[in-house]
Amino acid sequence: MLRIAVILIILTILFRWAFGKWPWQTLSTKPSRQQEIRRARTLLKIEAGASREEILAAHKRLMATVHPDKGGSNGQVHDANDARDLLLSELPERDAEIGRDEHS
Numbered sequence: 001m002l003r004i005a006v007i008l009i010i011l012t013i014l015f016r017w018a019f020g021k022w023p024w025q026t027l028s029t030k031p032s033r034q035q036e037i038r039r040a041r042t043l044l045k046i047e048a049g050a051s052r053e054e055i056l057a058a059h060k061r062l063m064a065t066v067h068p069d070k071g072g073s074n075g076q077v078h079d080a081n082d083a084r085d086l087l088l089s090e091l092p093e094r095d096a097e098i099g100r101d102e103h104s
Contacts, residue, residue: 036086037086037087037090039083040082040083040084040086040087041083041087043062043079043080043083044058044059044062044080044083044084044087045058045062046058046087050087051091052088052091055084055087055088055091056084059080059081059083059084062080063077063080066079066080
């Protein structure tokens with residue numbers, strides 16, 4: 001019995017070394033785009049259909065609390081930036097063009 005446990009542990013470690021993740025991590029499914037958008041809205045605390053300005057303002061508010069200088073972490077900053085980028089990419093092209101014109 002101990003021999004089987006040791007073999008399983010070794011195989012698990014070899015799997016991690018070969019593929020860069022634990023065997024049980026391959027069982028989880030990647031979230032759908034709609035789930036990621038819902039998560040981004042929740043993180044930024046905005047409603048569906050928010051404008052570019054609302055997204056950027058929500059991102060700015062969130063960054064004020066999760067920035068490493070304010071006690072947050074780099075991971076939280078990356079999550080906030082990813083949420084902002086995802087929601088901005090979902091805006092209709094017209095809104096995106098208006099935003100580019102304002103910053104040019």
